[in-house]
Amino acid sequence: MSKANASSMSPDRLANLVSKARKAGADHADAVFFTGNASSVSWRLGKLEDIERSENSDLGLRVIIGKNQAIVSSSDMSDETLDELVSRALDMAKNTPEDPYSGLADKSLLAIDNLPELDLFDENELDEETLKNIAAEAEAHALETPGITNSEGAGASSSKGFITLANSDGFVGHYSSSNFGCSISVIAGEGSTMERDYAWTSRRHFADMESPYKIAKEAAERTLKKLNPRKAKTCEIPVVYDPRVSRTLVGHLAGAINGAAIARGTSFLLELLEKQIFPKNINIIDNPHLLRGPSSRPFDGEGVRNASLDIIKDGVLKNWVLDSTSARQLKLTSNGRASRGTSSPPSPSTSNLYMEAGNISVKDLLGDIKDGFYVTELIGSAVNGINGDYSRGASGFWIENGELTYPVNEITIAGNLKDMYLNLTAADDLEIRYGTDAPTVRIEKMMLAGS
DSSP states (O other), X not given: OOHHHHHOOOHHHXXXXXXXXXXXXOSEEEEEEEEXXXXXXXXXXXXXXXXXXXXXXXXXXXXXXXXXXXXXXXXOOOHHHHHHHHHHHHHHHTTSOOOTTOSOOOGGGBOOSOOXXXXXXXXXXXXXXXXXXXXXXXXXXXXXXXXXXXXXXXXXXXXXXXXXXXXXXXXXXXXXXXXXXXXXXXXXXXXXXXXXXXXXXXXXXXXXXXXXXXXXXXXXXXXXXXXXXXXXXXXXXXXXXXXXXXXXXXXXXXXXXXXXXXXXXXXXXXXXXXXXXXXXXXXXXXXXTOTTOTTOOSBOTTSBBOOOEEEEETTEEOOOBOOHHHHHHTTOOOOSOEEOOSSSOOEEOOSSXXXXXXXXXXXXXXXTOXXXXXXXXXXXXXXXXXXXXXXXXXXXXXXXXXEEEEEEEEEEEEEEHHHHHHTEEEOSOOOOOSSEEOOOEEEEXXXXXXX
C-alpha cells in the first residue's frame, strides 16, 4: 500500500468508489472527500505561545437501497479500507429503517457543467515565521495604545481545503479554497474595572486581509470605549444593533426558514411564506457565488446547481432553504442549499446570507433617538424558534440625542422576532465578513431589563 493510496482521493478514484458501491448492490450512492492543511500561531506579551499545524483527510460514503440509506466514513484511503467501507455501508443500509424521503438529488438539477469561477483559492503559502510576525505585529501595535494594560493574545492562521463530491448519476465535482486570518484580544483598566474586546480579519486571499495595525487599532479602541460602564433602568426604547451582532438577527431568520424546521413544523415563520415579514425596503439574499466570498461554493453538498436566492424580497418571505430531502417532504424542489459532512446525510444550509444595505447612514439612523441602546455584544441566548420570543443578555452604549454616550452592561433586551423584523430599519454600512451578514440595524421598540 502506497502512502498516496492511504491519504489521497482523486476525483476519478472517488467516482470509482461510487461505481463499486453500485456494482456491489446499492441502488444509488454518493461520496464526499475533504482534505486540507492548516497552520496557526498564538502570540502573547511578546512571546510565542503555540504553533499548530494539521493535515486531514476524511471520506464519507452514502449508499441507498430502496428507501434505506447508510453512511460510513474513513480517514484511511487505502484500497483495502475502501473495499471494507463499501461492504459495511451495504450491510448497514439493509438493517436501517426506511426513510421515504431519502435519495440522491434529482439528476436534472445537478451542476454537470458551466461551474462558476469564484476565485476561492490563493496559492500563497505562509510559513510559521510569517504567521508569527503577523501576530506579533498586531499585539505590539495594540499594546502601544495608551490605556491598554494587557493582552489576551494575538493569532494568525493559514489554511487550505479541497472538496470532491461524486454520485452514481454521473456527477463529479471538485473545488479548492483557502483562508487567512489574524485576531487580537486586549484588556484595558485594572482589577475589577477591567474590560476586554477584540478584532479580527479573515479572507480567502492573503492580499485582502486587513493589516495587523488596523486590527490592533480596532481592538484597542473598542476596549477603551467600554471602560467605566453604567447600569440602565428597565424601559422600552429603540435598540440599534452593531453589524457584529445584527448578523444574529439574520441567523435567527435562517434557522426559521430551514427546510428541515419547516418540514417538522417547528418554525415561527411556518405559515408566512409569501407574506410580509419585514418592511418593504428590506431584502435578504443568499448568494453562494460571491467572488472570494466567505461561504461561496460552486455547487451544493449534493452536487446541485446553486445560484443567488431571494429570501426576503421587498419585505416578503419568498423561499425556504431546501436540500433534496426537505424539498421532497414539502413537495417542492431543492434550491441548491444542501450542506454535507462525511458522517451524516445532507441537510439544508445557507451560504453567503446577507441583508442588503439600506439607504440611510448610521448617523441618520441614530439621529432622532432621544434615549436608546446601541448593542455591541450579546451574551447567552433565549430565542424560541417555535414562537419567535427573543431574550438575550447584552452590552453596548447608551444613545442620547442621536449620539453614543457611555458604555452600558449587564442588561437584557427582549421582544418577539416577528415584531422586531416588521419594525427594522437597515443602515448603508453592509460589509460581507462572516458568511451571515447585516448592516447596522435599528429596531423601533424593545424591552430593556436593567437595574
